[in-house]
Amino acid sequence: MSKQATAWECIELIRHKDRPTAADYIPMIFEDFIELHGDRCYGDDAAILGGIAKFDRKPVTVIAQLKGRNLEENKKSNFAMPHPEGYRKALRLMKQAEKFGRPVICLVDTPGAFCGIGAEERGQHEAVAKNLMEMMRLRVPVVSLVMGEGGSGGALALAVCDHLAMMQNAVYSVISPRGFASILWKDASREKEAANLIRITAKDLVELGVCDGVIAEPSGGAHKNPALTAEAIGTYLHHVLPKLIEKPIDNLLQTRYIKFRKIGVFQE
Amino acid sequence: MLEDLFHKVKSRVTVTTPDADAHISIPRDIMFKCPRCQKAEFMDHFEQVGKVCPHCGYHARLRARERLEITVDGDSFIELDGGLKSLNPIQFPGYEEKIAKLQKDTGLTEAIVTGICRIEGETCVIGVMDSHFMMASMGSVVGEKITRAFEYAQEHKLPVVLFTASGGARMQEGIVSLMQMAKTSGAVANHSDAGLLYISVLTDPTTGGVAASFASLGDIVLAEPKVLIGFAGRRVIEDTIRQRLPDDFQSAEFFLEHGFVDRIVGRSQLRDTLGKLLRMHRREEGMS
Numbered sequence: 001m002s003k004q005a006t007a008w009e010c011i012e013l014i015r016h017k018d019r020p021t022a023a024d025y026i027p028m029i030f031e032d033f034i035e036l037h038g039d040r041c042y043g044d045d046a047a048i049l050g051g052i053a054k055f056d057r058k059p060v061t062v063i064a065q066l067k068g069r070n071l072e073e074n075k076k077s078n079f080a081m082p083h084p085e086g087y088r089k090a091l092r093l094m095k096q097a098e099k100f101g102r103p104v105i106c107l108v109d110t111p112g113a114f115c116g117i118g119a120e121e122r123g124q125h126e127a128v129a130k131n132l133m134e135m136m137r138l139r140v141p142v143v144s145l146v147m148g149e150g151g152s153g154g155a156l157a158l159a160v161c162d163h164l165a166m167m168q169n170a171v172y173s174v175i176s177p178r179g180f181a182s183i184l185w186k187d188a189s190r191e192k193e194a195a196n197l198i199r200i201t202a203k204d205l206v207e208l209g210v211c212d213g214v215i216a217e218p219s220g221g222a223h224k225n226p227a228l229t230a231e232a233i234g235t236y237l238h239h240v241l242p243k244l245i246e247k248p249i250d251n252l253l254q255t256r257y258i259k260f261r262k263i264g265v266f267q268e
Numbered sequence: 269m270l271e272d273l274f275h276k277v278k279s280r281v282t283v284t285t286p287d288a289d290a291h292i293s294i295p296r297d298i299m300f301k302c303p304r305c306q307k308a309e310f311m312d313h314f315e316q317v318g319k320v321c322p323h324c325g326y327h328a329r330l331r332a333r334e335r336l337e338i339t340v341d342g343d344s345f346i347e348l349d350g351g352l353k354s355l356n357p358i359q360f361p362g363y364e365e366k367i368a369k370l371q372k373d374t375g376l377t378e379a380i381v382t383g384i385c386r387i388e389g390e391t392c393v394i395g396v397m398d399s400h401f402m403m404a405s406m407g408s409v410v411g412e413k414i415t416r417a418f419e420y421a422q423e424h425k426l427p428v429v430l431f432t433a434s435g436g437a438r439m440q441e442g443i444v445s446l447m448q449m450a451k452t453s454g455a456v457a458n459h460s461d462a463g464l465l466y467i468s469v470l471t472d473p474t475t476g477g478v479a480a481s482f483a484s485l486g487d488i489v490l491a492e493p494k495v496l497i498g499f500a501g502r503r504v505i506e507d508t509i510r511q512r513l514p515d516d517f518q519s520a521e522f523f524l525e526h527g528f529v530d531r532i533v534g535r536s537q538l539r540d541t542l543g544k545l546l547r548m549h550r551r552e553e554g555m556s
Contacts, residue, residue: 115500115508123528124499125479132453133485153480160450174437174446198442199358210443257454263447264408265357
């Protein structure tokens with residue numbers, strides 16, 4: 001593994017036009033992926049790609065935020081910014097996984113939940129909130145991997161889990177550095193300064209007790225060797241998943257609650 | 269986004285005297301000028317009616333202490349976890365100083381007050397967020413106090429009533445503040461699984477990470493009239509779609525129409541409504 005890049009270097013790497021997306025990774029990590037569509041309420045959100053696949057010869061549910069590899073694909077997937085129906089599709093697939101007792105693997109990669117008229121009308125706030133609550137008590141193991149961008153509540157809505165790992169160059173933050181600079185300093189151009197200040201890298205999040213593990217990327221970033229990166233992700237999952245599956249479910253849920261319960265810095 | 273929420277209610281009203289063009293400032297404690305309809309009212313009367321404008325029904329933002337006064341029975345309120353104070357998880361420059369100044373100015377230790385009380389005779393756990401403290405953004409202390417409130421309620425088999433108000437997650441605490449959304453939602457889930465009632469009352473403004481976590485997870489979601497509710501800030505959306513949004517976009521009425529609020533209840537009716545709802549969910553002896 002190469003040395004941890006600065007937050008700004010990470011942002012440049014994850015914005016690289018050749019950065020692999022969920023659509024690249026899924027066939028390399030899983031077998032027999034079958035995509036399933038729709039939230040059964042309103043529509044199908046292409047910003048979230050979900051379905052069933054096999055991992056280590058056993059069925060799993062895979063839910064991913066989908067960035068496009070070009071403008072055409074990005075228009076379709078809304079640059080991986082889900083609408084409420086995307087989060088509701090994700091939750092539907094999680095409840096399906098719960099029914100059939102298969103683990104859920106979430107690949108997080110979003111600038112954030114979409115901000116727009118339709119998103120508000122259809123209750124973006126409620127869709128995110130519902131996912132947080134239901135994922136906390138979902139009776140199957142959940143592993144979330146931050147692949148590139150972990151943008152605020154829109155990322156967290158796929159990241160309430162038993163184990164959170166981040167790609168070496170991924171970032172995960174409460175607000176984008178640009179938004180941070182714009183709101184707190186009234187100056188969006190100080191984005192780079194904000195990025196390096198607000199602690200968003202995988203290393204930062206391990207230190208802050210949020211992230212449980214880091215998956216190495218090839219020198220120069222994941223796009224230098226997508227196949228090797230996919231292999232590293234597969235190896236990582238192979239290491240983590242069986243331990244979670246073995247645990248009695250009530251024990252797993254209690255540990256999941258405590259994992260988030262203990263995050264917070266204050267004095268009595 | 270957040271900065272939309274920081275418009276201050278004017279602390280003085282300016283009236284033009286007929287004899288001269290001179291402007292006379294009247295101190296805040298005599299007159300109230302409604303920021304919505306611009307009409308003036310004697311402060312005494314405005315406060316007697318729970319800070320609701322008698323001309324247009326504008327519900328002014330209340331401090332936690334004021335909300336408790338008009339909501340709970342007599343002196344039934346006992347504060348829980350009042351001593352929790354923020355630290356600086358990501359060593360953000362100037363954060364401690366900002367908190368210290370707000371503590372001095374508001375008399376609060378943080379942006380939420382929690383405790384146990386009676387409303388119309390019904391015992392419950394209550395939490396009141398106070399937008400005068402850093403727009404009631406949710407950092408470690410707010411997240412912890414809410415979580416403890418639900419855990420306490422679960423342990424003592426009590427319902428929870430939360431008055432929510434917030435600009436969202438507290439950016440100065442970085443990712444730690446985002447995690448409070450998951451933490452509080454988990455506490456709501458456990459309390460709910462124990463068969464206990466949670467009523468959230470959305471007050472002005474309930475937005476961002478608070479709207480997108482515990483505020484939306486009540487068994488019953490009430491809202492005060494005309495309050496701002498929403499995931500994204502108005503300006504963020506306007507910048508995205510490049511057009512102006514209608515005035516009532518993201519109001520309580522907007523979300524009632526779209527199915528995300530159970531009822532809009534005016535301030536003068538809230539205590540009565542909460543009392544009735546709590547009574548209807550009372551856990552009788554012998555019932556599970």
